[in-house]
Amino acid sequence: MIEVVGVGASGLESLGPDGRRLVDEAEVVVGGERHLAMLGVRPGRRLVPWPSPLLPALQRVLDDVGTGRVVVLASGDPLVSGIGSTLVRELGVDAVRIHPGVSSVALARARMHWAAEDSDVVTLLGRDVDRLRRDLAPRARLVVLTSGDDAPARIASLLVEEGYAGSRLTVLGHLGSPAESRIDGVAASWDGRPAPRLSLVCVECEPHPERSPRSLVPGLDETAYDHDGQLTKRVVRAAALAHLAPQPGDVMWDLGAGAGSVGIEFARQHPRNEVHSVERDPERAERVRRNARALGVPGVRVVEAASIGAVAELPRPDAVFVGGGATGPLLDACWAALVPGGRLVVHGVTVETEVLLHEVRARFGGSMTRIAVEDLDTIGSFHGWKPGRSIVQWSVEKPVTQTDSETEA
DSSP states (O other), rough: EEEEEEETTTTEEEEEOOHHHHHHOEEEEEEOHHHHHSSOOTTTEEEOOOOSHHHHHHHHHHHTTSOOOOEEEEESSTTTHHHHHHHHHHHOGEEEEEEEEOOHHHHHHHHHHGGGOOEEEEEESSSGGGGGGGGTTTTTTEEEEOSSTTHHHHHHHOOOOOOOOTTTEEESTTTTTTTOOEEEEEGGOOOOOOOOOSSEEEEEEOOOTSOOOSSSOOOOOOSSOOSOOOOOOOOHHHHHHHOOOOOTTTTTEEETTTOOHHHHHHHHHHOEEEEEEEESSHHHHHHHHHHHHTTTOOOOEEEOOOOHGGGGSOOOOOOEEEOOOOOOOOOHHHHHOOOOTOOOEEEEHHHHHHHHHHHHHHOOOOEEEEOOOEEEEETTTTEEEEEOOEEEEEEEEEOTTTTTTHOOO
């Protein structure tokens, strides 16, 4: 059993009697340089620093410490973007016991007088700062976990770029220690001073009154995307996402991604959603990456390949969208890979694709819808309706009771 003990910024004095006893009786203590520096040298106790990078050498370190009394020192609550989460994921719940301290998030909310239910936590630890774009909204209160002394300056720059220049930033450093500090400012006039080594950033979002904020509801305006015409229109996109029905933690394939809009909006529904966008054209694939970053989901994975060649290498999906290039073999492969209860949505604009969709619907079930959208346009000095190409949409949910053997048959 590995005991993971959360330590506050004030050091070992932040520990209660049980936590202190675990540390004092440990034969091996593993931790970062800052945590190990809190302990004195003592015969019979080994101090083992974490390697960098951590994950590739984690198992080697754990094998090296043996089966004695092992304590891992962590910051605050080890399950808030901490080593505790990593150890549970890698070793399993039966190998790790967590002893949390007060998290930096809890301390930050206390200093800001923010209720937990009225604020959100965004972690940028080990993540791209563009991840923050997804969570910007009028009146949002964000506790942003960061690293690097330039983090507040990068956040302020992003806020200005997104139209939130009037947002208030508070940098809280060394929370819970005698060296605790606070820096307040506004994004538009942030002076770029370096943040303390241990700090986070609280953001009170204030949008520009003449700039419309982006919603998380599916169907973003077409102007939100860089595209070359290969873009699912917002009304059709919203219909596709309604049938794809994103759930937290879902894995989704966006095949024939084009500008990536359906996959990107699927990813925007929840931070844990995992999207794999497949696009054979390198220029369009790069455009998907740019769009994903601009819309706050830089973690969208873009695969440059033909769809039929890529699907065998992707993780099993909970949802699949085929926006173009549907073929019988591709749809059969998608259906076989889809988990029970998973959703498949396919769009077609040609008669040949429509015939194919009628054939697969006869085998797998589901519903067919023809979507025709007309937009108001000018006709000289008058106005009239300009129709777009009709879209045939096939959507189906894989039966939950279906077994893999039945699927393969």
